[in-house]
Amino acid sequence: MKKGERRKLELLKIAYRLFISKGYENTSVDEIIEEAGIAKGTYYYYFESKEQMLEDVIEMMIDTEVETARLVLGAPIPVEQKIVGIISSIRPTQEESPIEGLLMKPENALMHKKTKQKIIEKLVPLLTEVVEEGISRGVFDCENIPERVRFLLILSSETFDESLFGENDITVFIDMMEKLLGAKAGTMGFVRMLIASENNDEKEK
């Protein structure tokens, strides 16, 4: 690893920490370089702009999550479960996650948005593969898979990341998922249990 690479990574890590603890908007370039002990010029030698840096930081953040999703892809489980596994990797197991929660803060709206977009972008090909597998097994039946899968990801992220969803939302989501993928009614019904139990865990706190 070259020296330049190391420096860039160092800056990325500092920024990551600062962005998360104080929000992107509230972190100035000056703070970052002060903490790193470098000059303004050096910073701009590595990043063409602050926003570009945010993009890089996000890339770092989501790599782990996408990795998890990729594991699911290869696992020896039914396609229906793979779907759910991958979809829920958007929403990391609540509490622990440093990312979730802090992204919810209003001052991180931009980060939040960009993160979601990037994750979806990376998850679409994975989910597409799963759906194709499902089709070949006769579980699903549809065309324009990437688009359908993207809709699914958008909906799940928009619906479930604020914790303001009810029974009916789940019902409709399942119904829509089945119809979108051309599955037989009831195929995805098991999802209800999963979501419901997770949701209860959260409410108990």
Next chain:
Amino acid sequence: MKKGERRKLELLKIAYRLFISKGYENTSVDEIIEEAGIAKGTYYYYFESKEQMLEDVIEMMIDTEVETARLVLGAPIPVEQKIVGIISSIRPTQEESPIEGLLMKPENALMHKKTKQKIIEKLVPLLTEVVEEGISRGVFDCENIPERVRFLLILSSETFDESLFGENDITVFIDMMEKLLGAKAGTMGFVRMLIASENNDEKEK
């Protein structure tokens, strides 16, 4: 109407126009006050911050759009067209568009999010009514209408507000809309024409 009220409205109107033509970020407070012929201090006598002012401007804009949507509701046209009319009021006729465009700027992510949420919130009851009318006419057939309608609004706003959608997105959207509302296949097909022509208009520029 008091003098203060009038002045505030005057500033709001100037800002509205400038925001539309140049974008929020690219409009400085100095420009606004220059056009209004007042001093900095006067501006800050009426608005506690530029962002607060944006909030006010947005409030104004939303009201107009919801008003338009409400007109569609009472119009003597088929329910299928009402649906489309209301949904596309999220995305006002491109170029003019007050909200879209200026809200797309990364810096306005928070505002964008807030605006979308607010509009969707206000549009759900209207669309629900239309769908109920559709059911009574035998065009649609479904339960949990508000939730379904919300999904529809979320999807359309997420899909169509970035102008990065293709033929397949439209196909899937229509398919999903029909299935979500329990309409006969082909019922909403006419939407394709509308979106396609709009999209072309934009590309021609």
Next chain:
DNA sequence: TATTTTTTCGACCGTTAGTCGATTTTTTAT
């Protein structure tokens, strides 16, 4: 050792949102 490339430096810039005490205008009370 000489030269070229990579990395670092930090003073400086332009722009911008926002502040503040002073001043003028308008309203209210006597």
Next chain:
DNA sequence: ATAAAAAATCGACTAACGGTCGAAAAAATA
């Protein structure tokens, strides 16, 4: 009508920020 109080206006000034640039130091290469 006049004095006092409140509302509105002014504009110079500040502080912060993202970003630039030419020069210098460090590292790699010949």
